[in-house]
Amino acid sequence: MTRPTFFALAVMTLDGKIAKHSKHESSWSSKEDKTFLRKKLAGCDVIVVGKHTYDVSRKPLAKRNCIVLTRSVATTRRAGERCLYCNPRETDLKRLIQQLGYRTVCVLGGTQTYSLMLKLGLLDELFLTVEPLVFGTGLPLFDLAASPVPRFRLVSIKKLNRRGTLLLHYRAK
Ligand SMILES: NC(=O)c1ccc[n+]([C@@H]2O[C@H](COP(=O)([O-])OP(=O)(O)OC[C@H]3O[C@@H](n4cnc5c(N)ncnc54)[C@H](OP(=O)(O)O)[C@@H]3O)[C@@H](O)[C@H]2O)c1
Numbered sequence: 001m002t003r004p005t006f007f008a009l010a011v012m013t014l015d016g017k018i019a020k021h022s023k024h025e026s027s028w029s030s031k032e033d034k035t036f037l038r039k040k041l042a043g044c045d046v047i048v049v050g051k052h053t054y055d056v057s058r059k060p061l062a063k064r065n066c067i068v069l070t071r072s073v074a075t076t077r078r079a080g081e082r083c084l085y086c087n088p089r090e091t092d093l094k095r096l097i098q099q100l101g102y103r104t105v106c107v108l109g110g111t112q113t114y115s116l117m118l119k120l121g122l123l124d125e126l127f128l129t130v131e132p133l134v135f136g137t138g139l140p141l142f143d144l145a146a147s148p149v150p151r152f153r154l155v156s157i158k159k160l161n162r163r164g165t166l167l168l169h170y171r172a173k
Pocket of ligand 1: 051108109
C-alpha cells in the first residue's frame with residue numbers, strides 16, 4: 001500500500017499563536033490566506049482535524065471528507081456521510097487512511113492535532129502563513145516535548161499581500 005502524503009496548513013501570528021483559545025475561530029486571517037486555504041483543501045482527499053477545530057468550523061468542513069480526532073469514540077464511528085470520528089489512541093491512523101484509499105491528507109489542526117501528527121511522524125510538509133499581528137497569549141502551533149527534535153527544511157517563501165502576510169512552505173528533513 002502506498003504511504004499517503006501528509007501536509008499541515010496553519011496560520012499564526014508574529015508571536016506564534018494559532019488562536020486565542022480553543023473555541024476561537026480563524027476568521028482573523030487575511031483574505032489571501034483564506035484563498036490559499038480553500039485551494040489546498042480542494043486538492044486533498046481528506047482532512048484530519050481535532051474535535052475542537054471541527055466544532056468551531058463545522059459548516060465549511062461538513063462538505064469535505066474529514067477524520068475528526070476525539071476520545072469520545074472507542075475506535076472509529078461514522079458521524080455523517082463525509083465525517084468519521086476516530087480515536088487515534090486505539091486506531092492506527094496511517095493504516096486507516098491507507099485502507100480508506102486516501103492519498104493526500106491535510107492536517108488542519110488545532111494545537112493538539114498538529115502536535116499528535118508531528119509526534120506520530122505524520123507531517124511531511126508544513127504550509128505556514130504568518131500574519132503580521134500579535135495575540136500576546138493563546139494556543140501555540142505545537143505543544144509537545146519532542147525528542148529527537150523534529151527538523152524541517154524551507155522550500156519557499158511567498159509574500160501574499162502588501163501588509164506582509166508571509167506563506168512559508170517547509171518539508172520534513
Ligand atoms: N490558526 C490556524 O491555522 C488554526 C488551525 C486549526 C485550528 N485552529 C484553532 O485551534 C483551536 C483548537 O485547537 P485545540 O488544540 O484546542 O484543539 P484540536 O486539536 O482542534 O482538538 C482537540 C480535541 O481533539 C481530540 N484529540 C486531540 N488529540 C487527541 C488524541 N491524541 N487522541 C484522541 N483525541 C484527541 C480531543 O477531542 P475530545 O475532547 O472530543 O476527546 C481533543 O479535545 C480552535 O480555536 C481553532 O480555531 C487554528
